[in-house]
Amino acid sequence: MLIGGGDALAALFDSRPATRIRWGLDRIEALLTELGRPERTFDALHIAGTNGKGSTACFAASMLGSGGTRTGLYTSPHLEDVRERFRIDGGWVEESALQSAAARVAGCEAAESCTYFELATALAFTCFAECGVQVAVVETGLGGRLDATNVLRPAGTAITPISLDHTEWLGGSLEAIAREKGGIFKSGAPACLGRIEPPPLAALERVARGVGAPVARLGRDAEVSEIAVRTDPSGTRFRYVSGSRPDGLRLATGLPGRHQADNAALALLLLDCSGYPPDDGAARRGIARARLAGRFEVRPPGAGRPGCVFDIAHNPAAIAALCETLAELSVARPLIAVVGMLADKDWKSTLARLALDSDTMILTRSAVPAERRWDPSRAQEWLSRERGLESIVCRNVAEAVSRGLTLAGAGTLLVTGSAYTVGEARALPELDGVRTGD
Structure with a gap:
């Protein structure tokens, strides 16, 4: 996977392996403090899970942008160019803004001890702050509780389906993995859950109760039906019904797959519960426009x-x-x-x-x-x-x-x-x- 051009980006990332993992929030906290806490200048929605969290984040950001909100999107990993991780209003961050933010991050004393992902996270938050983002949709990198993104104070969180992955870091059972991912829940911030099997679901609900996060669930508080997966540009069509949208909403995404209907529905549930409900037109446009490389x-x-x-x-x-x-x-x-x-x-x-x-x-x-x-x-x-x-x-x-x-x-x-x-x-x-x- 290639690094985007520019001396500041090269200085920031070239000497650090992207695959290195180190637990803990101390390093990212120190770096963000040195940068002036950029992550506190915008509202945030925080998404974790094993599969589908990138697509869910993309759907949420696209709907926000379609409604006129200046929106940042931070996802990982990238496929070819590190700039894929940082998007504002659906496009890559302008090169000049990215280079300026990268130079600021690289110039911090605390950056010396940070991992690749910690630096990327600080870079994303700095770019969003400097570019006037109103709401950022942020995908975790690994787990949740000790992920570098968990410095956020989100308006809402979401957890996509959970399966066994990264067991050496997150634990050898679905319940243990769920507890780690539920570490992103915050008091008063709605916790929106995708289609999750009963044991990890119960673990997540316990974590949510423990921190005082109200829970909304796909399959209980919102439902997807009439799914059709097609080869034409409309991709996947489905109907979404929830307590706040009892008459239902017919939606279509260009991302193929029944799982993408669930990902889009979870994103809409997250927006509705967190105080950013898109009108029907913005929901339709946002879900239709959402694209993410490498997902079918x-x-x-x-x-x-x-x-x-x-x-x-x-x-x-x-x-x-x-x-x-x-x-x-x-x-x-x-x-x-x-x-x-x-x-x-x-x-x-x-x-x-x-x-x-x-x-x-x-x-x-x-x-x-x-x-x-x-x-x-x-x-x-x-x-x-x-x-x-x-x-x-x-x-x-x-x-x-x-x-x-x-x-x-x-x-x-x-x-x-x-x-x-x-x-x-x-x-x-x-x-x-x-x-x-x-």
């Missing part, structure tokens, strides 16, 4: 190239949603899956699920630090021994994509497994085309 991002066939799908799914739950969408859209076969994962993910369950829906899997690895680099040859051996499945191993993403394009013919090439793999593939010349998520 489709490039149509062209110039002798098959259709391509990019999706950053990196755990069994996300792969299951991806496969459901592939089936609903009846993508052209054969389906050739280029998969590059990280060593700390549940790659066995993920590959076993993907194997059910792909015709051939090509296993590879992206250019990530050695400590998170998985071994595709080991994965190939496991698939053959435990599942009786044949697969192909390629040394790098470029080689895997080249092989996949040849095998796909008039079918479909799927690139998945991690944001790193998708980012590298999207940048390849042979996959050049219209980028629906930029």
Whole structure:
């Protein structure tokens, strides 16, 4: 994944690995104090969860912007350029503003001890403050309780579905992970919950009661029905009904998948509960306009190239949603899956699920630090021994994509497994085309 141009950005990020994780809020608190507490100059909505939090944040920001609110959006990770993380009113932050903010952050004494994500978070808040953002929608990076973004005093929070991921940091059970993610709840700020299984749901509700956060739930306080997933530009259509919208609202998003209907509905529930209810027109426009790269991002066939799908799914739950969408859209076969994962993910369950829906899997690895680099040859051996499945191993993403394009013919090439793999593939010349998520 590339760093955007500019000396200040390079000075801020180049010497720090993006994958390094360090718990605690002391460093980010010190840095933000030195910067004058920029995160207190705007209102905030804070979103955590295992899968779907980036899309939910994108929907919320898009609806706010469609209603005339100057809106910041901070998401992670980026795919190709760090500037993807920082958006104002739907577009990248202007280069001059980003460079100015980066120079301010880099000049702080406290920045020396901060991680990549802590610096990115401080940069986002500084940009939003300097650019006059009214409301920022902020996605957590990892967990919630000790995530660098948890310095916010949000008007409302949301938790998307929870599954086992980052267990070495968040705990080995869904309940433990839920407690960590519920650490973003604040007294008096509504806690809006997506479709979450009973054990982690109960854990989240206990955390919310403990801090005095009122709870609203998708499936109880708001509902989604009449979902239709299509291949036309309207993508996913659905009907949303809630206590504040009892007559229902018909909505459509260009992001394909039943899970995206839930993500959009959770975003709307969050806005309605937190004091930023969009009118029906702003809700429709915002949900229709929302785009996020690498979330079932489709490039149509062209110039002798098959259709391509990019999706950053990196755990069994996300792969299951991806496969459901592939089936609903009846993508052209054969389906050739280029998969590059990280060593700390549940790659066995993920590959076993993907194997059910792909015709051939090509296993590879992206250019990530050695400590998170998985071994595709080991994965190939496991698939053959435990599942009786044949697969192909390629040394790098470029080689895997080249092989996949040849095998796909008039079918479909799927690139998945991690944001790193998708980012590298999207940048390849042979996959050049219209980028629906930029």
